[in-house]
Amino acid sequence: MAGWAWTRRLAYVYAASMIAANLLMVYALLARDFSVSYVAHVGSRAVPNWVAVVSLWSSLEGSILFWGLVLGLYIGGATYTNRDRHPEYMPWATGVWLACAAFFSFLVAGPAQPFLTIPSPPTDGPGPNPLLQNHLLMVIHPPLLYAGYVGMTIPFGLAAAALLTGRLGHDFLRPLRTWLMLPWAFLTVAIVLGGWWAYEVLGWGGYWAWDPVENASFLPWLTATAAFHSALLMERKGVLKGWTVTLILATFLLTILGTFMTRSGVFNSVHSFTQSAIGPTILVFLAAATLFCVGLLATRVDRLAPEGGLEPSVSRDTAFLLNNLLFVLLTFTVLVGTVFPLVVEATRGTQMSVGRPYFDRMAVPIGVALLFLMGIGPALPWGRASRVQMRQALLPPLAAAGVFTALGLLAGVRHPWTLVALFCGGYTAQVTLGELWLPVARRMRAHGEGLGAAVSGVQGRARRRVAGYLVHAGAVLALVAVAVSSTEGITTEVQVARGEAVTLGPYTLTFQGVDQLSEPHREAVVANVAVRRGDRDLGLLQPRMNYYASQREPIGTPAVRSSLRHDLYLSVLNIDPEGRSIGLHAMINPMVVWLWIATLVMGLGGLLGLLPSRRVHAAAALAAPPAGEGLEAAR
């Protein structure tokens, strides 16, 4: 036990040292201490203080230091919450965590050293990349992304501990699930926030370009989601233990792969840090970690004996298996597409691209299939369903499916995949909302409670279930919003002279002239475009062009007018400096706001699932409503 106590102390020491190091760096950045190498690299006297703080993660060395901070907080937190529990697993888990921490500390101390002293410090620095100074989201997105990404190290350690000890019992499922869910929630929000940032800042009107680094953040999310569902099946049936563990190990390895892709300079991406020597080091760690995982699985997975079996049937169990199949297939597809240019260059020696059209074509059918599965799975009961049960479960949601599709057709949707997505979305929406509503309704009837009390009672008793269906509800909304916004937008690109107007859909856009703006770190020319809808004056939209001293091409900032129905999106392609004309790129993007709302719902659902809920007496559980609903595991 003394060994475990010391391991815990080491974990806390690591956390404390990372906090101290990061605070030191932030202080140096705020004080504009250019004798520190990293500050000389990204600091600047011209930028506001919030940009100076944000510079901590804007460039490579600082981002590794920040990684250490997030890792330290996670390791400290995970060690502390489990200090009195699971004594057979925790020392192993903490050991694995600290091994990862050792690698990242090595990076900070060696190849990515940000604290080098510069003998003759410059008086000023260049400041971070201008693209990173354009929007407040730069403050939120990277920390959230790291909280999701780095956090996957914790379930990795727990899964490795399960393999190392040779068992994975029910008692260990709870921390495994919790520490998988927490980074997952952060990662979900972070990925979509990244899309929102691209949408608001980059000016091309989209939010996802299947850029290699975007894919790098998406891959572990896919395997983590699959792992989570696999863990649910494992909890129910005691099967797929080895597979769940494999998925969690894969999630961690994909985060290391992702960090390699971002920092090695091997991939062509808008998010890439500049090329550096750190790539080979991370690759060595990736190779070592991969061999460790494969070896561990090969030698130990047989110890994780299943406690039940699966049978081929139309049931929720099979739906879970299909869920895993589809998620892993999507992971495989995106991974192959992302690295394929490397394969071609290695074999043929020429450059080629695998871009958005390819990924969209592959991801859409899989996404729609998952959307449909999200409805079928929860509708079916656990275990083999009789024909009557199947009919009762699977047919009614077709009503909402039909309604959604009809509404889409009425609204003018003609794109075939979008209509299919609406159909599946309607189906799943009815199932999901039904699963959320029915327990509440039943409780209101059975106990005579009001709505509020019933909701509170249900989520108190079956919190994980409510959280899960809340996440599903958000996912349905997100997928439908993605389908509609990708295919049903309209766009126009036109040169507009001052005083001239152009129509797009219901809007009339009149270019009224430009204003000059002078900010400490940039100059800007703002185009004033008056927006009218019919005879209603909707005010001014002001897309702008920002000119930074260190860049040739100016960076435009779009102007967006959001409503629940659609976004009016304006960006400027060129501005005549006297303001006589502008090149205007105008778009109407439907249902984009719903994507952000959906992500919020998913994030809240995820966090709700993390809150502990009351234990329920076993007898009360047995007295619950009839079969077909499944036993609600209240934890």
Add this chain to the structure above:
Amino acid sequence: MGSRWQATLRRGLRLAAVVLALGLPLRADTQAATSSEPSEQPIDLVHVASVVGPAQGPRLTAGALEAEAQRVGALLRCPVCQGLSVADSPSTMATNMRQQVRDMVAAGFVEEQVLAYFEASYGEFVRLQPPLRGVNWLVWLAPLLGLLAGGAIVFFVLRGPRGGAQTPVGPGPVGSQGSVTAPVSHTAAPDTAVEADALPDDAELARLVLRIREIAYGWPGGVRPRAKEQA
């Protein structure tokens, strides 16, 4: 165009350097650039046809032209941007390429010809969708092969191990002799061995356990269904 500010700055700095060197008074540059509207070169249709062959489609105008130009533009990669398509990128190069696409589509060239023209200048890199040739087939077939492989794995997982399997023989797997009490798993450590389907001795508890199994697993009567009962 857009980058006047840096150019002005640079020009000013260079002028100042020259002036200081020669000791001449600075001449304030007040000349507004009389940028004559650049007369855009029309595309050289003869050259384009020499690269991609004669135009194979109808000449498009107005709405159809814009829609098709947008569609084809989304398949071309902007060479100076990071992964954006020509239709999406705001850069000057992409704007020029969009115009080229528009002109070609207006002249009746079809999508494949437009893509081939840019590929002749920039290489395969400029196509966002890998063309079907040589090793590129792999990337198009990979998802399908993955689906088949995954489907096969799911099928085998559901079917369960058949005699002497690698995967650990759990208690009473489907497809075996369907006994209610099954041999202990021979690969697991003793403390993980579970005797499935065993009932507690107490009758009341046994009744409750059967009821739970019925609700949770859908087993009729709480008894695990035998292999041959599968529909």
Add this chain to the structure above:
Amino acid sequence: MNRRVLVAGLAVTLPLVALLVVSLGRDPHRMDAPLVGRPAPPFALRPAGGGQPVTLESLRGRPVLVNFWATWCVPCFQEHPVLTAGSRRYPDVAFLGVVYEDEEPRVQRYLREQGGAYPSLMDDGGKTAIAYGVYGVPETYAIAPDGTIVDKHTGPLTDGRLRALVDKARIGAMVGQGSQ
């Protein structure tokens, strides 16, 4: 030891790691130069400052060096003296500049200050740059007397590199790749 898991695991992970190792050091921004060995795309562009359009056709029979540049490009500024000297040193080679994404008055001012020994042509609309597969400046193409592109150089030229390009253009159509 579960052999199946071992083989499956290695089969999935080893190729990926090997691929990444092999790809280290790859420059993701490098682009192929497929036009080398192909006929140079024709153009008819007017010189900066006015005058009759200059066509590539009219230079058939002479080796030609086409240099894409811009006033805002720092490496172009660095290679300008090399090109100016080269145009004088190799009078049999026709030197041509093509301006990329720039404005005529700026170009004229630049040439007045820096000296221009050969015509620089305005590529309005950028179609010639697209035809030549230009994605940055400076880029220089060496064209043989029969109109075939024999080499392409990306980046600023040095005297040595310029000499090599000129030699290739003089010799004629040679099978070769573009160089950095």
